[in-house]
């Protein structure tokens with residue numbers, strides 16, 4: 121899952137990026153409205169945290185543009201604590217949630233989890249592959265018999281993305297875009313290596329190869 125943080129308060133943006141990366145998200149940061157508008161329009165984010173007071177272009181303008189272009193990415197806006205009219209404008213412009221500054225980072229993390237769950241209801245079913253369950257908090261696999269299998273950060277990101285899109289054909293390009301950050305060196309062939317690794321852990325049947333199209337995940341493997 122890949123997130124964009126559009127926030128011109130650089131220390132705050134850095135703190136959020138670090139916290140969300142620890143949650144296993146790929147995180148891009150934009151410090152002004154121009155960059156944020158470009159990234160939001162061209163990169164396939166799973167959610168965007170949008171400060172309304174951005175230099176260059178305001179958050180409200182960006183949100184209105186994305187929605188006018190049919191971009192339904194879940195957006196959480198950040199507003200001044202007493203900025204009730206900002207919140208109303210933001211929700212009218214198509215924001216999915218808001219948080220007033222200052223806020224606790226844990227609340228932002230919880231709200232992002234909730235936004236992503238609502239955006240992909242299939243994820244509510246269960247993040248499972250056969251006898252294995254994905255523990256999102258601890259970023260490991262837990263077997264029904266109690267055994268645990270640690271995962272690397274990339275294994276965790278990739279497996280979570282698969283589990284949240286069960287049965288869908290996912291191209292290597294799409295997987296790469298949702299698992300890596302903008303400035304990461306992206307090599308879609310690396311996805312093959314990770315898929316092989318996940319098959320070793322979960323059983324070959326859990327990830328089906330669709331020749332020329334990509335992969336499809338089957339939780340009942």
Ligand code: CA
Nearest residue numbers: 128171173174
């Ligand atoms: Ca600001």
